[in-house]
Amino acid sequence: MPKKIISIISFLVVLLSSPVSAEWLQKDYVTFFGTTDQTITVAWNPSPSANYYEIELNQVEQNTKTILPTGQSLTDTQKTFSLPKTGHFIVRVRACNISINQCSTWASSIDATVSMVGSESRAWWIFGYVAPPGPIVIH
């Protein structure tokens, strides 16, 4: 089972402007802000018995859960990806073993007992804005 999920995210920090229920906002999450054309790298501690890992993105506003399509190929302990749409996302990671065909329980980025921001144990999530168009050309 992965012990810690560590965020390595290079998003810019801007003001929150998306409607999210008060229940969510009362939590002490570190929010990483960015646009959905940017990439995010999430890392975690290795699990000794794991052959591969799976990552799930939970879009909070629409309560949709998407497992990244890595199959059994994700053997590294980090993954870089882009958000599939705008909104708040919780990241979950689990360790899997091919020979016994089983996976661990999910380690969630909003669980401060298993999540980290830098070297600090902190819960975190991500907010992705729509990326703006390119520069205007007039002719």
Place this chain on the structure above:
Amino acid sequence: MAKIKSVTVSFPASDSPDVVGYKLYIEEAPTAVSYDSLSFDLGNNTSVDLSTLEGMAAKKGVFNLGVSAVDSTGNESDMSLSDNVPLGFVAPNPPGVIVITRS
């Protein structure tokens, strides 16, 4: 009928995966363009001839422009901006009557 010169605004598409369209915002300078400015829904188009937009006819002056990307739930991106663009969709008065003089 007078001939109005076309002015085309174009921009590269947003790289976000769930963008469904774009909005163009126009504000007369020196007022900064904002999400409350006069706006036009461009659909999926990343270029538009300003002279064909309803409400732009007979406008003349210096304008600030902005374009935003819109996702499937209606969220809008920051705007890409172009400030102090001179635009004029008013044709000058025609010359006077043609007079042909024979000598």
